[in-house]
Amino acid sequence: MDTDVIIVGAGAAGLAAAKELARLGLACTLIEGSHRIGGRASSTEIAPGVWFDMGCAWLVGGATNPFVTIADDLGIRLSKDKSAVFELPNYRFQRNRLPLTPAEREACLRYCDDSYAAILASVKASRDVAIGDVIDVSHEFAPPFMDGVAVGWGLDVDRVSTADFASSEGELGYQAYSGFGNLVAAWGADVAVTLNTRAEKITQTPQGVTVETSKGTINGRAVILTVSTGMLASGEIRFVPELPDWKTMAITGLPMGTENKIGLHFDTDVFGSEGRGHYSTWNDDGTAAKIDVSVMGFNKAVIFVGGRSAIALEEMGPTAMQDYAVDRVADLFGNDIRKHVDHSITTAWSIDPWTRGSWACAQPGQAHQRANLARPVEDRLFFAGEATASGAQGTCHGAYESGIRAAREAARHLTMVT
Ligand SMILES: Cc1cc2nc3c(=O)[nH]c(=O)nc-3n(C[C@H](O)[C@H](O)[C@H](O)COP(=O)(O)OP(=O)(O)OC[C@H]3O[C@@H](n4cnc5c(N)ncnc54)[C@H](O)[C@@H]3O)c2cc1C
Incomplete structure (x- = not known):
């Protein structure tokens, strides 16, 4: 076995899951299809010294957002005095x-x-x-x-x-002067990530799972999937056996908005x-x-x-x-x-080839599907990412919290079967 848990996707959810698994003493391999960590958290310099967030910009909820403490610990400045403007x-x-x-x-x-x-x-x-x-x-x-x-x-x-x-x-909250994407990248910098490695096929085996990637096969005891519902719906990752109907219905009930x-x-x-x-x-x-x-x-x-x-x-x-x-x-x-x-x-x-939209949005009559999206399959496939959050759905901190949740679920199962 190469590792305990294979994590697919190094956005906020995948990075948080990796940190939590390390804290719990489990080994993990985190693969990311693109060339960088952060996923939908990504900052670009629009003019010298002026940052523009391509994805998340607001630390939604202000003071209660977990990235506030992370920013404070990293010495990253937030616009705490401006939040009322966005109400x-x-x-x-x-x-x-x-x-x-x-x-x-x-x-x-x-x-x-x-x-x-x-x-x-x-x-x-x-x-x-x-x-x-x-x-x-x-x-x-x-x-x-x-x-x-x-x-x-x-x-x-x-x-x-x-x-x-x-x-x-949560209200829109604070922004980071140097960009929320840069904040996520700074926080995730201590996580080992294998970049440019796309998950293509996930097979459940008697021992756990194998993930076939663009660079070879990884064997693990469980997998945590953090990719968007846009990626799950695209069929770019094949599942053997196929995902059960209740999971497919959850994915289609939560299409990506733009x-x-x-x-x-x-x-x-x-x-x-x-x-x-x-x-x-x-x-x-x-x-x-x-x-x-x-x-x-x-x-x-x-x-x-x-x-x-x-x-x-x-x-x-x-x-x-x-x-x-x-x-x-x-x-x-x-x-x-x-x-x-x-x-x-x-x-x-x-x-966007790595997300196929901005975030997941429940169709009328489908709000309950977030809980189904978050539910593990056969105690081998665990699901995280913003779409699995309820209350903080569609946000970066929702993704972060979902990664911790999925890591704990996987750890609980792996500790039970050891
Ligand atoms: C325009 C926009 C504005 C936003 N504004 C805010 C905001 O102000 N505040 C806020 O809190 N949130 C905001 N969000 C939402 C927030 O950015 C996301 O909810 C959060 O970043 C999602 O994190 P995640 O880990 O769930 O997914 P992602 O960040 O998408 O991470 C998943 C990762 O998986 C990788 N991946 C995909 N397929 C594969 C594969 N086959 N193999 C390997 N890796 C793969 C992707 O490259 C990606 O890095 C915004 C998003 C957008 C797009």
Whole structure:
């Protein structure tokens, strides 16, 4: 036997599982298909000294997020004093290039409250239906709410489960000045990872499991799979025997949503201290975005698009995405900002070969599938990753906690059978 546990995927879940197994005294081999650790936690320098997170950026929940202690221990600076900016009551709403009047703003926030209440009522009545079935989608202030669902869940309101939505915990929280992706990479740097090694086939054997990879076969007593539901659904990893129906149904009930981001950097402070904030902007022509404008003081705006429009923009390509983003920032700050854009970055998560989307989102009626996705198969195949979390689903800390959970489950089983 080569190892006790083979872990597939070195994102937050896989790294946390490896650390937990080491703490419990078990050997593991962690393989990662791509050239780097972190998975959907990945930071890129958009301009010298200015970081842009391609994936996770917020330490959701703020002080309670486990990555806060990790950052503090590593001496990594967080924007702890800025978190209130990202709370709904502090959003800046703008329609057709004009800020809402105080009365409109009040009506908009009331609509959001009423929509949340309708979602919670459906869950209380044990009706796990589409959000679009319980909110007033034709309301004057439906566009920013529906855009918020598409950005936050990666699917549009007709495809998001009310129960899944209601179970999600935590406000947007803090960001790391040097990038959440860099924080995860720094925390995971002490874990031994075999990079550029793709799992292709997983076979259960009387002794445990074999994982056939692009670089050879590894034998272990158990495996922890941390890949996204997009990867599990793609069929790129074959299972022998095939996964049971209940597991396949869990995977298909939790398809990947898409949120894409466009980062724009400006050659001067086009926003001023008054302009910094988190914006929700929409126009009658159907264009909309959530925009994080220079909250941490850099000359940077991050434009968020979600759901069908995120995929449509992605298909049009990076130049179209950048133009869309510049248009939305110009909606807020005027056309003069256009000439100050000096760097940009776009994401394309729906076609990312290692995830096939941004995060998993439960289809209407399928919120219960997260528990099934997390359930082991035959005490040999253990499952972790953001999609298996309940409450912190779709987040980096949810992935981290799921890795610890799966490591403990595997350890409990292996200790019992020793
Ligand atoms: C645009 C975007 C914005 C986000 N914003 C936030 C946010 O603000 N806050 C937050 O908390 N979360 C956010 N998230 C979600 C967060 O990034 C993820 O939930 C989390 O990073 C997932 O970690 P994971 O370990 O479950 O999966 P991953 O990070 O996807 O790790 C799985 C790993 O498996 C590897 N892999 C895949 N297939 C194979 C294979 N066959 N063999 C070997 N390796 C394989 C992948 O390369 C990957 O490294 C965001 C995500 C996106 C995309």
